[in-house]
Amino acid sequence: MVRRFFPCFLSILASACSAAPPPLDHSAPPPPRAAASPAAPAVTTPPPEPAETSAPAIAAAPKVPAPTNSGPPFPPPAFTPPHTRTAKPGDGAFTLLEEGAAQGTGALARAVVHPHPVKPHPYVVVVAVDLRKVELHLVAGTEEPTSSGVSKDRRPGLVPAADLPSLIAVFNGGFMARHGKWGMMVDGDVFLPPREEGCTAAILGDGSVRIASFPALAPLAAEIRAYRQTPPCLIEDGALHPRLPNEDTARLWGAAEGGNREIRRTALGLHADGTTLLFAIGEWVWARDLAAAMKSAGAVSAAELDINWSYTRFLLYDRSTPPAVVSTLIEKVEYTKSGYVTKPAPRDFFYLKQKRAAAPAPPDAPG
Numbered sequence: 355m356v357r358r359f360f361p362c363f364l365s366i367l368a369s370a371c372s373a374a375p376p377p378l379d380h381s382a383p384p385p386p387r388a389a390a391s392p393a394a395p396a397v398t399t400p401p402p403e404p405a406e407t408s409a410p411a412i413a414a415a416p417k418v419p420a421p422t423n424s425g426p427p428f429p430p431p432a433f434t435p436p437h438t439r440t441a442k443p444g445d446g447a448f449t450l451l452e453e454g455a456a457q458g459t460g461a462l463a464r465a466v467v468h469p470h471p472v473k474p475h476p477y478v479v480v481v482a483v484d485l486r487k488v489e490l491h492l493v494a495g496t497e498e499p500t501s502s503g504v505s506k507d508r509r510p511g512l513v514p515a516a517d518l519p520s521l522i523a524v525f526n527g528g529f530m531a532r533h534g535k536w537g538m539m540v541d542g543d544v545f546l547p548p549r550e551e552g553c554t555a556a557i558l559g560d561g562s563v564r565i566a567s568f569p570a571l572a573p574l575a576a577e578i579r580a581y582r583q584t585p586p587c588l589i590e591d592g593a594l595h596p597r598l599p600n601e602d603t604a605r606l607w608g609a610a611e612g613g614n615r616e617i618r619r620t621a622l623g624l625h626a627d628g629t630t631l632l633f634a635i636g637e638w639v640w641a642r643d644l645a646a647a648m649k650s651a652g653a654v655s656a657a658e659l660d661i662n663w664s665y666t667r668f669l670l671y672d673r674s675t676p677p678a679v680v681s682t683l684i685e686k687v688e689y690t691k692s693g694y695v696t697k698p699a700p701r702d703f704f705y706l707k708q709k710r711a712a713a714p715a716p717p718d719a720p721g
Contacts, residue, residue: 426627428484429463436646437471446650448482454672454680455522459708461487462522464683469639469647476616478636478647479684481668485629488522488706489561492540492580497700499531499538501545508543511698513705520707521677524694525633525668526620526660527702528584533608536583537568538702552583553590553657555622561709563631565624565655566590582702588621588645589656598642607641608661615640620666622704623648623656632656635668635684664688665701 429448435441444466451462463482470476483490494504496511513521528536537548548554548568556564556571557580564571567587571578585606586595597604601615609615616638623632632653636644641658648656660666667687671677676695693699 425486425629428460428486428630429482430625430627430630430652433465433467433650433652435467436469436650440468440470440472440474442466442468442474451481451670454670455520455677455708456670459487459522460484461708462706465651467647467650469636469643469650473638476636476638476643478634478639478644480647480651481633481683482625482651483631483633483706485561485563485631487709488631489709490557490563490631491517491705491707492527492538492557492582493699493703493705494538494540494543494545495527495701495703496698498702499528499536499545501531504543504545509545511694511700512696513694517705517707518675518677518695519673520710521671521695521705522708523668523670523706525704525706526666527704528582528659529608529661530701534585536585538582539578540580546583548581548583551586553585553587554581554583555657556581563624565622565657582704584657584659587655588641588658589623589649589653592626592649592654594642594645594649598645601640601642607658610662617661618663618666619644619661620659620668621645621648621656622659623651623653625652626654627652633668635666637684660701669694671695 429450432448433446435445446465446467448463448465450460451464456462461484465480465482466477467480468474468477493511493513494509496506496509513524531546535546535549536552538545550568552568554566554568554571556574556578558564558574558577559579564574565587567590568583585608588595588598597606601607610617619636619639619641621634621644623634624630625632632648632651634644634648636647644658645656667689668683669679669689670681670683672680679689679691682689690697694703694705
C-alpha cells in the first residue's frame with residue numbers, strides 16, 4: 355500500500371493545485387425505501403435571514419494526539435451552545451446512545467445543539483465516538499467515487515462480512531466525484547488522487563484518525579491506510595475557515611439544486627481530547643452553522659461530508675444476522691433497509707465497529 359500511495363502523495367505536494375473550486379453538489383431522487391427515526395428536536399417556522407457574522411481566524415494544521423487506552427472520560431463534558439438566544443434546554447449535554455449494538459458499549463453518545471445566531475429551527479445532532487473502543491473504516495461504493503484506475507471487484511459497497519457481527523453504525527461519505535473530484539484511497543487503491551486544498555479524513559494503520567488539509571498530513575504519509583477528501587476544512591487547528599462567513603459567495607461547501615444553502619449537511623471531526631471522533635448531521639443549516647456546532651462541541655478539526663436529503667444518514671444497527679437498522683438518529687432519513695450489509699451501496703460510506711477486547715496477559719511462569 356505504501357509503495358502505491360506514497361509517490362502519489364509526494365507528487366501532489368510538489369505542485370500547487372490549480373483546480374477551480376468545486377461545483378455545487380445536487381440532490382438526486384431518493385433511494386427505493388425509506389424509514390423514519392425517533393422524533394427529532396421540535397422546530398419552528400423559519401424567520402427571515404440573519405445578517406452575516408464576523409470572520410474567524412485563519413486555520414492552521416491541527417496537532418491531535420493518537421488515541422490511547424487511557425485518557426479523558428467518555429462521554430465528553432457538556433458544552434456551551436454557540437448562541438444563547440437560540441439555545442434550547444438540554445443543548446450541549448452528551449448522553450450515552452444505548453440503542454442496538456451500541457447498547458452496553460459506552461462508546462457512543464449524543465448531543466443536540468441549535469447553532470444559528472437568530473433562527474431557532476436549525477439544529478445539529480452530534481454523535482461522539484470513543485476511538486478507544488470503536489474503529490472507523492471507509493468503503494468505496496459500487497459507483498462512487500468514479501474511477502478509471504480501480505477495478506469493480508475493489509469497490510464492494512458492503513461492510514465486510516467479517517465485520518458484520520461487530521458493526522455498530524454506518525454513515526455517509528463525501529461528494530460525488532463530479533462535484534470537486536475530492537480524493538479517496540482505501541488500502542492502496544487510489545480512486546481519486548488527493549487535492550492539496552482538500553480537507554482529508556485519514557485513517558492510520560493503528561486505527562487512529564486525523565483530519566487536516568492534505569499537506570499537513572505529509573509526515574504521516576507512510577502510515578495512512580485510507581483517506582476521504584472533502585471541500586476545505588470547516589475547522590482546522592481549532593479555527594473556523596475564514597471564508598465561512600461569506601459562504602454564499604465562496605461556494606465551497608455546496609448547495610441544493612436551485613442554490614439553497616440552508617439544507618441538511620453532515621460533518622466529521624476530532625475532539626480536542628484526541629480520543630473522540632465527532633459526527634454531526636444538521637437540519638436547515640449552512641456550512642457555517644454546522645461548523646459552529648462542531649466547534650462548540652469541542653472539535654479542533656472538522657470536514658464537511660455529503661449534503662442534501664438523499665445522501666445523508668447515520669444508521670445504528672442491532673446484533674441480528676444480518677444486522678438491521680434500529681435508529682436513524684433524526685427523523686425522515688432516506689435509506690435502503692438491506693443497504694450496506696447485504697445490498698451493495700452505490701456511494702462510498704464510513705462504518706463503525708466495536709474493537710475486540712484485548713486478550714488477557716498469560717500468567718507468569720512458575721519460578
